[in-house]
Amino acid sequence: MQRVMIVGQPGAGKSWLAREMGRITGLPVHHMDSIHFLPGWVPRPADEKIEMARAVERGEAWIFEGGLSATYDTRMQRCDTLVILDMPLLLRVYRVARRTLRDHGRTRPELPEDCPERFDPEFWRWIWQTRNTHRQELRRLPARAPAHVRVHHLRTPREVRHFLETIRPGSPA
Numbered sequence: 001m002q003r004v005m006i007v008g009q010p011g012a013g014k015s016w017l018a019r020e021m022g023r024i025t026g027l028p029v030h031h032m033d034s035i036h037f038l039p040g041w042v043p044r045p046a047d048e049k050i051e052m053a054r055a056v057e058r059g060e061a062w063i064f065e066g067g068l069s070a071t072y073d074t075r076m077q078r079c080d081t082l083v084i085l086d087m088p089l090l091l092r093v094y095r096v097a098r099r100t101l102r103d104h105g106r107t108r109p110e111l112p113e114d115c116p117e118r119f120d121p122e123f124w125r126w127i128w129q130t131r132n133t134h135r136q137e138l139r140r141l142p143a144r145a146p147a148h149v150r151v152h153h154l155r156t157p158r159e160v161r162h163f164l165e166t167i168r169p170g171s172p173a
Contacts, residue, residue: 001025001150001167005075006065007141008085009134010127011092011099015110017085017160018065024167025063030056031110032066039114046070065110069137076145084138084153085160089131096127 004021008014015031022029035052038044044052053071056064057078064075076082099108103117142151154160 001081002027002061003059003079004063004081004083005079006063006083006085007067007072007138008087009092009130009138010123011095012085012087013095013157013160014065014085015108017083017164018063019109020164021063021167024164027061027063028059030062030064032064032068033110034112036066036068037112037115039112041115072141073144076141076149079149082141082145082149082151083163084141084151086135086138086153086155087157091157093127096124 004018004027006014006018006021015033018029018031021027032053035049035056036044049068050070053064053068054074056062057071057075064079100117100119105116105118107113107115108117139153142153145151152163154163
């Protein structure tokens with residue numbers, strides 16, 4: 001395991017899993033949220049986001065978590081492991097609400113500076129509006145993955161814990 005792609009909807013646990021995998025494997029961790037946003041929650045221009053994602057993809061070793069579906073195909077070509085976090089909506093909503101309350105006013109480690117956690121009605125609308133379409137898109141990814149990619153479609157926190165237990169530095173997972 002040298003290049004890991006982690007995808008999932010908000011609250012699925014992508015950032016946490018990436019940090020845990022990075023701790024276990026020693027691989028560098030990259031968060032798409034730090035590419036999506038400039039300080040102050042300013043969206044980065046699309047062409048810049050794509051180029052920054054491609055720069056990570058060109059690396060020899062990485063754990064890269066997050067969206068930007070415009071780069072899914074090239075990321076899948078480079079990764080050797082694809083982890084899809086497909087958690088139930090109620091669990092994801094609970095997790096997003098919990099982190100919003102817990103981290104309110106503070107910037108999480110996977111975000112650029114000056115992006116404090118906040119209650120954002122637009123983000124909640126987006127979670128609701130994409131709950132089915134984004135999930136369907138993620139569920140189609142295994143069929144698009146090249147033959148060399150090991151796919152892990154994890155649907156529960158228990159499956160995530162079990163997956164982490166199988167990982168060792170340098171393991172194929």
